[in-house]
Amino acid sequence: MASVGVLLSLLGLVVLSNSKCIFEKLEVQDDNPPTGCVDKNGEEHKFDSEWVEDCMDCSCTSDGLSCCSKLPDENAEVPEDCELVLDKEDCSAKAVFKWDKTKECSPI
Incomplete structure (x- = not known):
C-alpha cells in the first residue's frame, strides 16, 4: 500500500x-x-539507488x-x-523577456 502513496505523491509532483x-x-x-532496475542504456541500478x-x-x-x-x-x-x-546541457530552464533574452522575467 505504501507504493500507492508514493505513486500518488509522484503524480502530484508532475502537476506541480x-x-x-x-x-x-x-x-x-x-x-x-530482479536484483535492480535496468535503464534505457541497459545499465542495471540496485534497489534504493538514485541517479540523473x-x-x-x-x-x-x-x-x-x-524517472521525472x-x-x-x-x-x-x-x-x-x-x-x-x-538548457539541456545544464538541465536548467528560465523565462526571459521576448524583447530582451538577457533579462529573466518572473513566472506568474
Missing part, C-alpha cells in the same frame, strides 16, 4: 512541476526475481524504475511577454 515522469514496473522473468540521466531524476525501488524530468515541459505557461528557454 509541469514536467514529465515515467514509471516502469519490474517484471519477473523465468522465476528469477538525460536531465531526468531517476530512482529504482522494488516496485520499479521511476528536471526540466519543465516545453509548453509550460509563462507570462505573455516571456518565453521559456531550456
Whole structure:
C-alpha cells in the first residue's frame, strides 16, 4: 500500500512541476526475481539507488524504475511577454523577456 502513496505523491509532483515522469514496473522473468532496475542504456541500478540521466531524476525501488524530468515541459505557461528557454546541457530552464533574452522575467 505504501507504493500507492508514493505513486500518488509522484503524480502530484508532475502537476506541480509541469514536467514529465515515467514509471516502469519490474517484471519477473523465468522465476528469477530482479536484483535492480535496468535503464534505457541497459545499465542495471540496485534497489534504493538514485541517479540523473538525460536531465531526468531517476530512482529504482522494488516496485520499479521511476524517472521525472528536471526540466519543465516545453509548453509550460509563462507570462505573455516571456518565453521559456531550456538548457539541456545544464538541465536548467528560465523565462526571459521576448524583447530582451538577457533579462529573466518572473513566472506568474
